[in-house]
C-alpha cells in the first residue's frame with residue numbers, strides 16, 4: 175500500500191486572498207495551536223539573528239537539558255526533533271520496515287499511518303467502538319503482534335484520554351515499541367516520566383507546538399530509556415532544528431509556569447465555549463485537550479465552508495472519515511471564540 179499524503183490546509187494568506195479578507199481577520203480553529211502572542215520572542219532572537227552564518231550544535235544539548243529539567247528525567251532519555259512529526263519519522267525509521275507491523279486506532283492523528291506505510295510496514299487500524307469507546311481488547315491484541323504501537327493520549331481528534339490502566343495493559347502486552355504521542359499531555363495534566371522509567375519499550379513524544387504555544391518553531395522531543403534514545407539518535411538528521419528554534423524552545427521549557435498559567439486561562443475559556451456550543455444544540459464531546467469536537471450532522475461540510483468565507487477556519491473531515499458529521503474547534507482567545515459562536519448561531523438558528 176502506498177503511503178497517503180498529509181494534506182495541509184490552505185495557509186492564512188491563501189484564505190485571506192480567496193475570500194477578500196485581511197489576514198488579521200482569519201482565525202485558525204483547525205490546528206489546535208495557541209491563541210497567545212509570542213511577543214516575548216523577538217528580544218531573544220535579535221542577538222542570535224546576527225550569528226546565523228554558523229550551524230546549530232548538532233546535539234542540541236540545550237534542548238535535551240531543558241526538556242530533562244522540565245520533565246524531571248535524565249537528559250540521556252531525551253531526543254530532540256523538528257516537532258513530534260519528526261519524532262514519528264525517527265521511530266518509523268528506527269523500528270519499522272518491510273515485513274514489520276504497526277498499529278493505531280481509528281480515528282487518530284494520521285501521521286502514524288503515513289510514517290508506517292512510508293517504511294513499507296504493514297499498518298493495522300483498530301476502530302473505536304460505538305459511542306467513542308476505546309477498543310481496549312482489540313487494540314491490546316493487535317499490540318501483541320506489532321513492532322510499533324502508536325497511541326495518542328489524549329487522542330486527536332476525539333479529545334478523550336484512554337485511562338491509565340488500559341495504557342499500562344497495552345504497554346505490557348505489546349511485542350515491540352509503544353509510542354505515546356503526548357502532544358496534548360499538558361492539558362490533561364499528564365506526566366509520563368515515571369512510566370518511561372518503568373517500561374523500557376516506551377517512547378513518549380512531546381511538542382512545543384500546543385501548550386507551549388510555539389508551533390512555528392517546529393520543536394518536539396521524545397523521552398525513553400537511554401538505549402531506545404540512542405537508537406532514535408542514530409537515525410536523527412544532525413541539524414533539523416534551527417538555532418533560533420532551539421534557543422526559544424529551551425527558554426520556554428525553562429519557564430513552565432508561564433505555560434501553566436495559559437493552560438488555566440484556556441481551561442476557563444473551554445468551559446465557556448463548551449456551554450455556548452451546547453446552547454446552540456451541538457454539545458461538544460468531553461475533551462482533555464485544547465479543542466472541542468461537535469456532531470453537527472450531515473451539513474458539516476457546508477457549515478465549515480460558510481465559516482471559511484468569514485475567515486473562521488475549522489477542522490472538518492473527509493467523506494470516508496468516521497467523524498464526517500463532526501467539526502473540531504480549537505479553543506482560542508475569548509474575542510475569537512465569540513466570532514465563531516456568533517457565526518455558528520447565525521447558521522444553525
Ligand SMILES: Cc1ncc(COP(=O)(O)O)c(C=O)c1O
Pocket residue numbers: 205206256257258259260283326330355357380381382383389392393394
Ligand atoms: C496528536 C498530534 N501529534 C503530533 C502533532 C504534530 O506536532 P508537532 O507540531 O510537534 O509536529 C499534532 C498536531 O496537530 C497532533 O495533533
